[in-house]
Amino acid sequence: MSTELEERKVSPEEHPIAPFIRMDRMPHIWCPTCGIGTVVKCYATALAKSGVDLDKVSIVSGIGCTGRVAGYMKLDGFHATHGRAIPFATGLKLGRPELLVTVFSGDGDLVGIGGNHFIHAARRNMDLLIILVNNFIYGMTGGQNAATTPLTAKSSTMPFGNFERPFNLPYLAASCGATYVARWTSLHIRRMTWSFEEAIQRKGFRFVEVIAPCPTLYARLNKLGDGLDLMRFYHDHAEIRHGADTREVDIGYQDRIVCGKFIDEEHPTYLDLMHEHYHKTLGDRYVPMPPEGGWIRE
């Protein structure tokens, strides 16, 4: 028995996540076999499945390759300054508390130049979903060393290999008080989508790290092949260990990558604590910021 496959032209607009994308901005700037697009697809799918009101979803990016995401997604999208996506998002959330605010940016942006904001937003348990695409390198500027570059890996500013200790990001997020911490690679499409879906429903500082290939710079400088080779590497070297102790999930050069959901806890958010505290201390005198923002109506 044979089945004839009907050849059919598919227009870009028919792509399942097209409604989430500014199709008038396609093609995007990402290199072939770059991992960022996959993460966008998973996030869009998670948004669709979650059933949240998209009018109330804001997305904030900083600068860099992943920093372009806010400009490609058809949401209220903010492309802020380098490193400042988290404080910008903090302002959005506090200015209009009903918003669901996602920060979607890269490792250089969020934990390099923006590291201070990352730890403080986590400490405050600010109600933000942080999606961090970690490609181990500064891609947009040409492959410089990052705070996440594994030891001995080459970058354009560590031409003889990196000797600086990198961050273990799940551990950093967890130790600063993040309520949800997960890590996947861009190969783990279903699991990543499920993590995003779950994180969208949670409250507080939620952190999902996605390891993604940078074929043009990280892979080329280290002679690791192209994006597909890195996907094979993820396939062979990713270990899923839910609930793993985050102290033990650091990433070595071409070493195993521990993935999974490490932390999923409920703690009062910054706004929860603020409301509770002011209700207790000020009683009836407390006037909370309206969910739709503290603006003056005409």
Added chain:
Amino acid sequence: MAAGCRFVAGYPITPSTEVVERIARRFPMMGGIFIQMEDELASMAAVVGASWTGTKSMTVTSGPGFSLMMENIGLAAMMETPCVVVNVQRGGPSTGLPTMVGQADMMQARWGSHGDYSIIALSPCSPQEAFDLTVDAFNLAETYRVPVLMMMDECVGHMTEKVIIPPADQIEVVPRKLTAKPPEEFLPYQLNGGSAPEFARAGDGYRFHTTGLTHDERGYPVMSAECQEQCVRHLIDKIKLNADKIVRFEEEGTDGADVVVVSYGITSRVARMGIELARQRGVKVGALRLVVVWPFPEKRVRELSQDIKAFVVPEINNGQIVLEVERCAAGKAAAILVPHMGGGVHDPNAVCAAIVEAAR
């Protein structure tokens, strides 16, 4: 608060902290949120973010913090985000004189962030004006969609004087210019002849995009010299073409004067005594006090320069606004600086001596 501000993000810095301390006390009882951020980079970024929800937003700082805020003041200018930044100036550079007065951030206010853009800067000379001009600052920020910088100084910041706060219904407050267009027709940066575009706030279904990159009317990045010309020209023109409406100064005794003293902030009050002393010595001297410093009252200074011998410009720095006076006077009248490096105000006798010398 009277101007409708309901979000303030700040970081402690002398001599400005009293402002946020007061806000922290009042805001919980009036539907506002104050957050102390981890630094001034974050404070300014949060202010820009909050403003995009339509909530009027402000931050307060002094020199070193002002330097850190420059990054996101540029972002606010590029994104055309209404917001207010208060700088209670102290002595600089660097850590300088944390508790003592300075006026040396005036050029930084105008040019501090990289690239070409325009802002509005105000300079109050009394606690009453600190109140009145803050309301004006918010209104100007809304009208022109720019960061408005309140360039206070430590003296005015710590001054105790009578302030009359009018009843709320007598304070003119400009609301956010929200668009009435449906989302499918709305362009976030539609050019409309040199005025600020209509605003859509986050969460109202417009699903707009805004960026610090050079952008077209859709808010989409476009990397071209043509788009740069259009985008940056608009940022400059919306202030330049409306300068006559924005510029504000106080003038006294300039008719028939030989010398005009140009001053602002605390120095305008010290200069007043210098002017009195000079008048006692028979010099015909007038005063021009800048209320709005940026945009600069080019036209008026140019006019005055036709009829007088010299401008005398006392300022608590080594000559910043005097450069602007000199530029506008264009050699028609001298521009004489009376400098003070900061840490105190001028000796009125020094101002008087400069006036007498200039009148010769």
